[in-house]
Amino acid sequence: MSAPAHGFWHILLGRMTWDSLAFVRAWHDPTVSEIIGSCAAALVVIGAVALFAALTYYRAWRPLWKNWVVSVDHKKIGIMYMVLAGVMLTRALIEAVLMRLQQADAVNKPGFLAPDHFGQLFSTHGTIMIFFVAMPLLTGLINFVMPMQIGARDVSFPTMNSISLGLTTAGAILIMISLVLGKFSTGGWSGYPPYTEMSYNPGEGPDYWIWAVTLSSIGTTMTGINFAVTIYKERTQGMHLMRMPLFTWTALCTSILMIFAMPPLTVATAMLALDRYLGFHFFTNGMGGNLMNYANLFWLFGHPEVYILILPAFGVYSEVFSTFSAKKLYGYTSLVIATMAIAVLSFTVWLHHFFTMGQNANINAFFGIATMTIGIPTGVKIYDWMWTMFRGRVRFSVPMLFSLAFLITFVVGGVTGILLATPPIDFMVHNTVFLVAHFHNMLIPGLLYGMIAGYQYWFPKAFGFRLNERWGRLSFLCWVLGFYLAFMPLYVLGADGMPRRSQELFHSSYLPWLIVAGIGGLVLLAALLTLFIQLWVSIRERDANRVPIGDPWDGRGLEWSMAAPPPEYNFHVLPKVTGRDAFTHRKEQGEAYQPAAEYQDIELPRDNASGAVIGLGGLAAAFGLVWHIWWLAILGVLIMWGMVIFRSFITETHQIIPADEVERQHRAFLKEVSETRAVDRDYEMTPQNRGLAEADT
Amino acid sequence: MSTRELKHAGLNLQQTDPKTHEEAESRVFGFWVFLMSDAVLFALLFATYGVMLSGTAGGPGTQNVYEMKSAFIETLLLLSSSFTFGMASLAMKYEGKASRISVWLAVTLILGLGFLGMEMHDFVKMIGEGATPERSGFLSSFFALVSTHGLHVLGGSIWIVVMLVQLSVFGVTPAVKTRILRLGLFWHFLDIIWVGIFTIVYLQGLTP
Structure with a gap:
């Protein structure tokens, strides 16, 4: 250990020392565990350097800044959230595989990861998956889809939207930095004190966790406000609450929960x-x-959070089942009520996360029953989705496959949830991998499958070409197979008493199950890889799969009514809505692709750098606080609030797109529509699909 | 939606286009939603305070740390500042003259700073007597609750300064008006929180 710096260097660098660098630690103590750590650190450094070099080589700095970083367009912000989630998912999934391999290796021997390193792995894995994968995925998807579904040009507060993204990204970067500099918390994603207090953990680890999570939670609060106000205030004429697509309903409930x-x-x-x-x-x-x-x-946060994560996926499934069955959603009203019921009930069950922590049996019974109650609205949903498919024209596209896998897998997870909701059973299996199996069984089908389905479903809208079906199916196969292989053994192991978060195990009987689970982890890694390959292949063959008209699946909501990719103002003329499934109705009436009687100037928010600056300020403040670099922390806070005040003095916040230009673009689009051949549903996964749906008979 | 009138008290945008009204409506509504979120934050701080009342760890408790006289004067200062902000809102609604609004905002600012000064003085006195947040869980929760409110008042005061500058730079524009309206909501909200603090923290301290 080198001594902490004094004087000037101490003021400049806080409590950072040479040993803070992962590489130096590996040099001093070249164990496999430390070398893996420094390889991860090297990946971060090399990744960052390669990114910088590539951006410079391709002269991409300016376009990146102008078209993306400072953009306040909800569609671009949504896409950036998804990219962030993809990067973080890669890291957190690799960590998961490392843990699975460690446990498969560490039966009656220490394995290749040191206990401290293992502790960091499960802490970062959980923290990243919840705050920097799941949340960006759903925020990104809602950002991209929701304003178009309600017939709006953007969210209510576009600049605040960009600030939310900036803060979330800052939190993610902070966690990435923790791979290189210092160590992350070993206190798990929930960071329970007193373990995370100074007396047990004086290092920087818990501080990394605190500030990364804080940045993300502030960003998310603002996102929630933004979405809720958007849904209440920006709906187009006739888009009553009970006419909104179900995805928007789930977005509303998620926002209220946020x-x-x-x-x-x-x-x-x-x-x-x-x-x-x-x-x-x-x-x-x-x-x-x-x-x-x-x-x-x-857990007053943590339990509603579970529904923040799951509800948007429920929204995606509702859209997917309905679209790929070519039927209106069965039981719309009951789905809305069920969604709202889940949102309300989610605040009444938090105590089931600590049944064993000392409250009396009556309190446990109350929260146990409240927990089981949530099964009822969820069951309603399951049946509604099944009835939606009944006698529909069902196509087994990739989003549909994920939705079907969800339907079955989620019910299995729900049943184990009912088991855990019973306090006596919870006493038996709490803190075992049974719980780990349960919540992965909820979140992988209940969030990840939904987000992947949504990504496959709306990707053609965002980029104007379809994703490759074959790689999509392969990826689907890996995600499902990998899930069952990785987590079903954990139910067995948990019921057999295997404690969670164990770096080393002492029962030989665990070994076969752990090996199966380890293989499952590798299959899940393959699943992610195939997802990236699918993207790569799809980009390469994009010219064959373009859907410029923007309605490749015979969609039902307004988001399918414009070109793909959509113009920055979304709608040439804001649509008037007369019922549910607004776009289907317009297609049936033959009004879908008609020129407007009159075009008007469109006012759009002007791009600005507030989000980037405030995100950077947040990162500086958080980094300074982690390492006790007080000048940096103060500077960061000043930058953030300074930017807010500075921004309030700028009066030119909008740009105008003249009516002539809107009309010209719309007429060009309509001309393209008239030259395009509509595709029958049977051929929607072939290159014949140009994004114009044939009228369904 | 464009034809609907704005119903928010105190906001008079006069003859502006419907778009401005719509925007103001979203902004004010969004601020209400933020206040709800902020109210949850204070509710949790109150709850924590209630739970930790007994966690004195042998240190000073509610009976021997609070300065009632000072807390009462602070209450008066803050309540009057809400009144003067109300006068600023009325000036904005009926006359729309920047100077009148600025004067009332300035008075509000002085009252707010007076409140902050007295609160700081209380804190320094408590800390001098050994009632520091490090002393016990109870004192930790007291300092967290009361100084979170204090930080909000500080934020509000800085916001008043910004609005005074904007009034002199831009005049009484719709953007400035909706900002002052939201600042008013914020300021009155802090007043309500303080009433809670005075009741739950200080008055409760009088009970044996």
Whole structure:
């Protein structure tokens, strides 16, 4: 250990030392564990350098800045969220595979990962998957789709949208930095004190966790406000609440949950930070501290969070089942009520995350019953989706395959959830891998499959060409097979008493199951790889698969009514809506591709760098706080608030697209429509599909 | 939607186009939603305070740390500042003269700063007597709750300064008006929170 720096260097670099660098640690102590750590660090550094070099070589800095970073277009922001999620998913999935391999290797021997490294892996895996994969995926998808579904040109607060993205990205970058500089927390994704307090963990690890999560939660709160206001205020004429597509309904419920559920997380992490930085006693052992407060605050966020994650996927499934069955959604009203019911109930069950932590049996019984109640609206949904397919013209496209896999797998996970909701059973299996199996069984079908389905479903809308079906099917196969191989053994192991988060195991009987689970992990890695290959192949053969008219699946919502990719203002003329499935109705009436009687100037928000600057400020502040570099922390905060104030003095915040230009673009689009041959549903996965759907008979 | 009138009290955008009305409506509504989120934050701080009342760890408790006289004066200062902000809102609604609005905002600012000064003084006195946040869980929760409110008041004060500058630079434009309206919502919200703090923290401290 080299001594911490003094004087000037201490002020400049805080508590950073040479040993903070992963490479130096591996040099001093060249174990497999440290070498794996420094390889990951090297990947981050090489990745960053390669990205910089490529951007410079291809002179892409300016286009990247102008077209993406400063953009406040909800579609581009949505895409950037998805890219962020893809990068982070790759890291967190590799970490998962490492853990699976370690456990398969470490029966009655230490394995190749040190306990501390293993602790960091499950902490970053969970934190990243929830805050920097799942949340960006759903935020990205809602961002891209929702405004178009309700007939809006953008969200209510486009600049705030960009700021949310900036803060989320800052949190993700902070976690990436933790691979190179210092160590991450070993306290798990929930960061329970007193373990994460100063007395047990004086290092920078928990601080990395606190500030990464805080950045993300502030960004998410703003996103929730933005989406909710957009859905309440920006709907086009006639788009009543009960006419909104179901994806928008789930977006609304998720936003409401974000508004009310993110503050508890912010409070919990802020209090933990006060304990760690200023010696407060919220969650310490003794001195009047009470760690149960943390458990309550964290899960008061944590449980609604589960529904923040799952509801948008339910929305995607509703769209996919309906579109690929060529039928209107069965039981729309019951689906809306079920979604709302789930959103409300989600605030009444948080205690089931700690049945074993000392409250009396009556309280446990109440929360157990409340938890089981959630099964009812969810069951309603399952049946609605099945009835939607009934006697429909079902096509087994990739999104549909994922939706079907979800339907079955999610029910299995739901049943184990009912088991866990029973406090006596929970006492038996809590803190075992049974729980790990359960929540992966909910979130992989209930979030990831949904987001992948949504990505496959709306990708042609975003980029103007379809994704490759064959690679998509292969990827689907890997995701499903990998899931069952990786997690079904964990149910067995958990019921057999295998504790979760174990770096080393001492029962030989676990070994066969752990090997199966390890293979499952590798199959899941292959699944991600095939997803990337699919994207690569699809980009290469994009000219054959273009769908410029923008309606490749005979879609039902307004988002399918414009060209693909959509013009930046979405709608040439804001549509008037007279019922549900607005675009289907217009197609039936023959009004889908008609010139407007009159075109008007369109006012759009002007791109600006607020999001990028505030994101950078947030990153600087968080990094400074982690390493006790106080000048940097203060500077970061000043940059953030300075930018907010500076921005309020700018009056030119809009740009006008003249009516003539809108009309010219619309007429060009209509001309293209008239020259395009409509495709029958039987051929929608062939190059004949140019994005114009033949009228369904 | 464009023909609907704005119903928010105190906002008079006069003859502007429907688009401005719509935008103002979204902005004000969005701010209400933010306040809901912020209210959850305070609710949790109140709940934490309630739970930690007994966590004094042998240190000072509610009976021996609070300065009632000072808390009462602080309450008066903050309540009057809400009144003066109300006067600023009325000036904005009926006369629309920048100078009148600025004067009332400035008075509000002075009252707010007076509140902050007294609160700082209280804190310094408490810390001098050994009632620091490091002393016990109870004091941690007290300082977290009251100074989170204080930080909000500080933020509001900076916001008033920004609005005073904008009033002199831009005049009474629709954008400035909706900002002052939202600032007003924020300021009154903090007043309500303070009433909660005065009741739950200070008055409760009087009970044996």
